[in-house]
Amino acid sequence: MDPTTPTWRRGWTWTAIKCFTLTAALMGIGALALHLLLGTLVPPWYIPRAVFEWLMENVRPYALWLGAALGGFVGFLGSLGVVLFDARRGRLSKVP
Numbered sequence: 450m451d452p453t454t455p456t457w458r459r460g461w462t463w464t465a466i467k468c469f470t471l472t473a474a475l476m477g478i479g480a481l482a483l484h485l486l487l488g489t490l491v492p493p494w495y496i497p498r499a500v501f502e503w504l505m506e507n508v509r510p511y512a513l514w515l516g517a518a519l520g521g522f523v524g525f526l527g528s529l530g531v532v533l534f535d536a537r538r539g540r541l542s543k544v545p
Contacts, residue, residue: 460542464535471531472524479520480513487512 457463487509492501508515535541 459540464532464541467531467535468524468528471527472521475524475527476517476520479518479523480516483516483519484512 487505490505492498532541
């Protein structure tokens with residue numbers, strides 16, 4: 450392990466905390482972004498207004514869930530990157 454890294458910042462526990470924080474933050478950002486985007490979206494000229502209104506009525510109630518799911522997926526990919534980064538830097542012990 451890297452001797453310059455403090456003891457409390459090594460190991461699987463610290464990596465799990467980073468992964469959880471990253472995933473939770475991206476889920477919150479994704480949910481908020483999609484909710485605000487659908488709240489301020491103006492119908493484009495190439496989508497008929499009736500289709501756009503139907504879409505907003507059926508999708509907007511689930512915007513927070515869809516945004517959180519998308520953020521969770523991106524957070525999962527980011528967590529894989531955190532684990533790989535920490536493993537390459539020698540901060541993780543081998544799993545028995």
